[in-house]
Amino acid sequence: MNTQSFQINRRRFLKATAAISAATGVPAWFLEQDRAQAAAPKPLGPNDKPGIALVGCGGQGRGDCGAARRFGEVIAVCDVDQSHADSAAQQFKSGEKVPAVYTDFRKLMERDDVHVIVTGTPDHWHTLVNLLAVKTGKDVYSEKPLTLCIDEGKRLVKAVRENQRILQVGSQQRSDAKFRLACELVRNGRIGKLQHMIVGLPTGPKGGPFQSIPIPESLNWDFYLGQAPKMDYVGEVEIKKAPDGTETKNYRAKCAHWDFRWWYCFSGGQMTDWGAHHNDIAQWGNGTERSGPVEIDGKSLSEMTPGGFTAAANYRINMKYANGVTMTIVDENTGTDRNVVGNANRTPNGIQFLGSDGWVFVTRGSIKASKPELLDTPLPEDRPVKLYKSSDHMGNFFDCVRSRKDPVCDVEIGHRSISVAHLGVISVRMNQPLKWNPDTEQFTGANAAAANQWIVREQRKPYDYSFIA
Numbered sequence: 097m098n099t100q101s102f103q104i105n106r107r108r109f110l111k112a113t114a115a116i117s118a119a120t121g122v123p124a125w126f127l128e129q130d131r132a133q134a135a136a137p138k139p140l141g142p143n144d145k146p147g148i149a150l151v152g153c154g155g156q157g158r159g160d161c162g163a164a165r166r167f168g169e170v171i172a173v174c175d176v177d178q179s180h181a182d183s184a185a186q187q188f189k190s191g192e193k194v195p196a197v198y199t200d201f202r203k204l205m206e207r208d209d210v211h212v213i214v215t216g217t218p219d220h221w222h223t224l225v226n227l228l229a230v231k232t233g234k235d236v237y238s239e240k241p242l243t244l245c246i247d248e249g250k251r252l253v254k255a256v257r258e259n260q261r262i263l264q265v266g267s268q269q270r271s272d273a274k275f276r277l278a279c280e281l282v283r284n285g286r287i288g289k290l291q292h293m294i295v296g297l298p299t300g301p302k303g304g305p306f307q308s309i310p311i312p313e314s315l316n317w318d319f320y321l322g323q324a325p326k327m328d329y330v331g332e333v334e335i336k337k338a339p340d341g342t343e344t345k346n347y348r349a350k351c352a353h354w355d356f357r358w359w360y361c362f363s364g365g366q367m368t369d370w371g372a373h374h375n376d377i378a379q380w381g382n383g384t385e386r387s388g389p390v391e392i393d394g395k396s397l398s399e400m401t402p403g404g405f406t407a408a409a410n411y412r413i414n415m416k417y418a419n420g421v422t423m424t425i426v427d428e429n430t431g432t433d434r435n436v437v438g439n440a441n442r443t444p445n446g447i448q449f450l451g452s453d454g455w456v457f458v459t460r461g462s463i464k465a466s467k468p469e470l471l472d473t474p475l476p477e478d479r480p481v482k483l484y485k486s487s488d489h490m491g492n493f494f495d496c497v498r499s500r501k502d503p504v505c506d507v508e509i510g511h512r513s514i515s516v517a518h519l520g521v522i523s524v525r526m527n528q529p530l531k532w533n534p535d536t537e538q539f540t541g542a543n544a545a546a547a548n549q550w551i552v553r554e555q556r557k558p559y560d561y562s563f564i565a
């Protein structure tokens with residue numbers, strides 16, 4: 097590069113850096129250090145275009161698949177709702193080539209030309225899809241929350257490692273410089289000794305009571321339910337009256353397609369939905385990303401509506417780690433941890449790290465600190481803790497598919513991050529304080545026997561592990 101074009105590029109970079117810095121609060125020194133370390137992207141060779149298949153063609157799965165197609169060819173899509181699969185096939189066609197459509201992921205996994213699975217199903221299907229994928233030699237980009245219960249995570253970790261597969265969990269905050277910066281500041285002592293973390297999550301909805309509504313023709317409801325107990329297809333009915341008195345009914349499902357996440361049988365509510373993201377960052381900042389808390393004390397703080405959503409809407413969970421750091425996970429409207437950032441009436445959505453010498457708060461879109469110099473003073477280049485750097489979550493996954501190295505949110509990290517949320521949900525549902533051994537991944541103490549039963553969930557047949565045997 098000649099001197100002139102170097103200077104133009106440098107000027108452009110400084111301008112772009114200043115804009116990013118002003119918009120997000122990430123200081124320019126951190127962006128500059130990142131750029132200095134950036135490796136040149138690896139060129140794609142002719143054999144370097146993996147075949148991609150999407151399982152679960154809803155909003156997020158399609159978003160992920162759109163990001164994945166930059167690195168390969170989408171050759172198959174699968175959904176238990178035929179209409180979702182059909183429209184995804186149209187979305188991901190390339191010229192005249194339309195991806196093959198499946199409604200049973202087991203058939204799709206038989207294909208040798210599928211190298212990568214993007215899993216965008218609801219939470220209760222992630223594990224069976226991912227297990228079969230790695231057993232049939234595919235690499236996986238799986239949406240968070242990685243699992244429905246802790247036992248699923250243990251099985252998945254084992255299978256990924258035994259089959260030497262790459263699995264990236266869709267916790268994309270790990271590939272966002274703000275979150276990495278916050279964790280590096282904390283891990284390098286910028287706020288002194290870390291003492292407490294406050295994880296603010298959205299409040300869950302309290303819909304209901306709902307009524308049975310007709311199942312759409314395109315949807316295989318029994319397959320959708322999968323391992324979850326049998327339940328009616330429920331939702332809301334809106335009756336419209338025309339001027340001539342004729343009535344039409346509009347049905348809005350409240351059990352499937354997006355709203356599954358508010359039902360305990362499919363998910364864990366906001367505790368596992370947003371909790372998967374923010375607990376992951378708390379674990380990263382605390383240096384416990386391959387471990388977990390030792391004490392958990394959770395409470396649901398409001399009644400749910402009978403016949404409505406079943407995952408707690410208002411909750412507060414206090415946890416303690418073996419290193420003495422404590423953590424509060426609370427929904428925004430319940431939170432009383434309002435002393436640190438922003439609106440005095442809510443706990444803000446994000447993660448606050450509180451240390452002996454100040455605090456750092458990070459959320460999507462901004463990073464703040466108790467004193468400007470905590471952010472503005474560069475960390476030394478040779479700082480003791482430099483965290484895994486990724487600035488493109490899907491790109492990092494495909495880099496690892498090529499290099500066979502672990503991605504930024506590998507299977508153990510994803511399992512441990514969501515275990516924090518599962519532990520919170522268990523304590524809330526048992527309404528008891530619990531003790532946990534992160535090494536053995538078992539509860540200990542007085543109520544251990546009862547608590548250990550919650551590590552596993554009963555799977556409705558035929559959708560148990562034999563379904564993918």
Ligand SMILES: NC(=O)c1ccc[n+]([C@@H]2O[C@H](COP(=O)([O-])OP(=O)(O)OC[C@H]3O[C@@H](n4cnc5c(N)ncnc54)[C@H](O)[C@@H]3O)[C@@H](O)[C@H]2O)c1
Pocket residue numbers: 151152153154155156157174175176177180201216217218219221239240241266267268319320322352353354355356369
């Ligand atoms: N990373 C993020 O920021 C982020 C954001 C949104 C959602 N998500 C996660 O993505 C996942 C999907 O969420 P969504 O909002 O797209 O839900 P969605 O309801 O829009 O889509 C889920 C799709 O999976 C299909 N499906 C259900 N069971 C299936 C099966 N056995 N095989 C194939 N398809 C099946 C459904 O019919 C539906 O089309 C969830 O786990 C959610 O937590 C992540």
